[in-house]
Amino acid sequence: MELNNLKIQQNYKKILEDIEKYSPYPEKVKILFVSKYFNVEEHKALIEMGYDYFGENRAQLYRDKLNEFSGEKYKNIKWDFIGRLQKNKIKYIINSVNLIHSIDSYELLEEINKKAIENNRIINGLIEINVSKEESKTGVYIEDFKKNSEKYFSMSNVKIIGFMTMAPFEASEAEINSYFSNMRDLKEEYQKKYDYITTLSMGMSNDYVEALKNGTTIIRIGSKLFK
Numbered sequence: 001m002e003l004n005n006l007k008i009q010q011n012y013k014k015i016l017e018d019i020e021k022y023s024p025y026p027e028k029v030k031i032l033f034v035s036k037y038f039n040v041e042e043h044k045a046l047i048e049m050g051y052d053y054f055g056e057n058r059a060q061l062y063r064d065k066l067n068e069f070s071g072e073k074y075k076n077i078k079w080d081f082i083g084r085l086q087k088n089k090i091k092y093i094i095n096s097v098n099l100i101h102s103i104d105s106y107e108l109l110e111e112i113n114k115k116a117i118e119n120n121r122i123i124n125g126l127i128e129i130n131v132s133k134e135e136s137k138t139g140v141y142i143e144d145f146k147k148n149s150e151k152y153f154s155m156s157n158v159k160i161i162g163f164m165t166m167a168p169f170e171a172s173e174a175e176i177n178s179y180f181s182n183m184r185d186l187k188e189e190y191q192k193k194y195d196y197i198t199t200l201s202m203g204m205s206n207d208y209v210e211a212l213k214n215g216t217t218i219i220r221i222g223s224k225l226f227k
């Protein structure tokens with residue numbers, strides 16, 4: 001892929017402006033640079049440009065990239081995991097991940113906790129919510145989460161600091177708004193019980209403005225940055 005430094009800078013700046021314009025608390029919002037579109041060389045160039053907060057969605061590629069970015073020069077780079085995580089691949093991310101966005105079942109949470117204990121790590125995680133109940137999407141339904149929510153907060157080595165979701169790609173603006181506002185309500189409800197709940201990961205290139213209006217704190221942006 002042709003990396004156009006100036007274009008990325010301009011797009012990044014536009015998104016920062018949108019954060020100021022649409023978010024109720026712009027100071028709390030972070031842009032996660034979704035780097036799955038880039039190979040190692042391109043990724044190195046992005047780091048040279050000054051970007052330092054990335055999200056990957058494939059555990060094996062995550063591991064392979066991290067191997068290339070070890071050492072002093074890269075020690076301040078933060079890596080989040082945002083994709084579907086198979087239990088047998090938790091080991092690829094457990095020692096370096098900053099935040100796992102995509103904990104889409106209680107069983108996966110238990111398994112991450114087990115690996116976190118083995119590796120002597122405390123992991124920050126988000127519960128992925130299937131807010132639209134689309135069959136093609138993974139994640140916990142809001143009402144199922146609420147029925148049994150205590151168990152998600154009972155892990156010794158995984159701290160659940162919020163929620164993540166993906167809106168359906170073909171949804172209307174009104175539908176997206178209603179999904180995102182359900183997520184905001186969920187976060188606010190649980191924030192009252194657990195004061196360490198701070199995070200809502202929602203909004204991608206095509207719907208981040210709606211997410212900002214509904215109080216997201218991490219927007220996961222890929223294509224919008226380089227197109």
Ligand SMILES: *Cc1c(COP(=O)(O)O)cnc(C)c1O
Nearest residue numbers: 034057082204205220221222223
């Ligand atoms: C790819 C991806 C994104 C970014 O998508 P864009 O539409 O390119 O911004 C965000 N979240 C997840 C989970 C992804 O897999």
